Amino acid sequence: xxxxxxxxxxxxxxxxxxxxxxxxxxxxxxxxxxxxxxxxxxxxxxxxxxxxxxxxxxxxxxxxxxxxxxxxxxxxxxxxxxxxxxxxxxxxxxxxxxxxxxxxxxxxxxxxxxxxxxxxxxxxxxxxxxxxxxxxxxxxxxxxxxxxxxxxxxxxxxxxxxxxxxxxxxxxxxxxxxxxxxxxxxxxxxx
Amino acid sequence: xxxxxxxxxxxxxxxxxxxxxxxxxxxxxxxxxxxxxxxxxxxxxxxxxxxxxxxxxxxxxxxxxxxxxxxxxxxxxxxxxxxxxxxxxxxxxxxxxxxxxx
Numbered sequence: 001x002x003x004x005x006x007x008x009x010x011x012x013x014x015x016x017x018x019x020x021x022x023x024x025x026x027x028x029x030x031x032x033x034x035x036x037x038x039x040x041x042x043x044x045x046x047x048x049x050x051x052x053x054x055x056x057x058x059x060x061x062x063x064x065x066x067x068x069x070x071x072x073x074x075x076x077x078x079x080x081x082x083x084x085x086x087x088x089x090x091x092x093x094x095x096x097x098x099x100x101x102x103x104x105x106x107x108x109x110x111x112x113x114x115x116x117x118x119x120x121x122x123x124x125x126x127x128x129x130x131x132x133x134x135x136x137x138x139x140x141x142x143x144x145x146x147x148x149x150x151x152x153x154x155x156x157x158x159x160x161x162x163x164x165x166x167x168x169x170x171x172x173x174x175x176x177x178x179x180x181x182x183x184x185x186x187x188x189x190x191x
Numbered sequence: 192x193x194x195x196x197x198x199x200x201x202x203x204x205x206x207x208x209x210x211x212x213x214x215x216x217x218x219x220x221x222x223x224x225x226x227x228x229x230x231x232x233x234x235x236x237x238x239x240x241x242x243x244x245x246x247x248x249x250x251x252x253x254x255x256x257x258x259x260x261x262x263x264x265x266x267x268x269x270x271x272x273x274x275x276x277x278x279x280x281x282x283x284x285x286x287x288x289x290x291x292x293x
Contacts, residue, residue: 017226024219029212036210046215053222054229110200111192117200124204131201148205179194182201186192 005069012060024053027070031077037144038081039088040129048084052077071158078141078159085137096130096185103127107189134181139174146171 005026011019028049035048056076063072099107106123109116118124132140145156146167153171157164280287 017223020226021219021223024222028214028218032214033210033212042215046218049214049218050222050225054225057226110197114193114196114200119200119203120207121204124201125208128201128205128208132205143202147202150206175198179198182194182197186194186197 006065009060009063009065009069012057017057020053020057023056023069027073028053030070030074034074034077035081037148038085038140044084044088048077048080052080055080075159075161078145079161082137082141082160085140089137096188099130099189100126103130104189131178131181131185135174135177138170139177142167142170142174143178146174 005023008019008023012023031049031052032045035045035052039045039048052073056073059076063069100123102121102123103126106117106121106127132143135143141160142156145151145159146153151159153164153167156162156167160167162170
């Protein structure tokens with residue numbers, strides 16, 4: 001942590017709330033990017049980021065300065081995103097009959113010629129968003145951190161506050177849950 | 192359909208889709224305004240909310256007990272096995288006996 005950041009935090013803790021603003025400016029892009037992994041609408045993303053900063057301000061006393069401020073803030077962000085997922089599980093039970101035409105085309109291309117279905121296609125991105133929305137909050141969090149953000153189990157344990165064996169168990173279950181959803185989608189579309 | 196391969200492809204698609212770091216205009220000003228509006232009144236608001244809730248509960252209990260005492264059919268009639276009457280008689284028995292002997 002550089003000296004300026006430590007000074008800013010100390011100043012906030014002394015009661016000078018204005019010193020918090022440069023911290024918001026510096027780290028909001030990371031907070032927003034993390035929130036965008038879990039929420040789709042911009043209003044929801046802003047709400048998450050806002051809650052992160054309000055909580056960070058309230059809990060700043062608990063930051064001991066042993067690890068970089070960014071790590072502490074990311075831990076808080078991930079936990080708030082998890083709370084958001086738990087509170088917004090509305091899309092989990094819907095069927096796959098409402099896939100868009102490009103998504104259906106991509107799937108059909110995958111069925112006929114798997115290597116021709118590009119991972120960079122917009123339809124694949126939309127489709128994976130749909131699948132992730134159907135996962136349970138725990139599974140979505142683990143899949144996002146482990147498979148999409150490519151973080152280690154130890155890192156995930158630190159971010160979520162879960163133990164390392166628990167992360168491993170949840171990762172195993174999350175992959176199985178995702179496969180089950182994919183199988184359900186395949187059954188609905190092609191049987 | 193090869194589900195494992197589909198899973199691998201979709202996760203690769205998600206990995207390739209890096210979310211943007213765009214921050215809405217004046218976002219930090221909005222957060223600072225929220226903090227400024229919230230900080231001074233927080234403790235006071237907590238106390239006021241707690242006291243209002245306690246006062247409302249007390250009023251509700253008082254009204255309920257008052258209504259029960261007023262409308263209760265046994266409120267105005269003294270039964271022979273009335274506990275309060277028996278208690279009073281027992282307590283004042285020695286005084287009553289003293290009056291009678293004098």
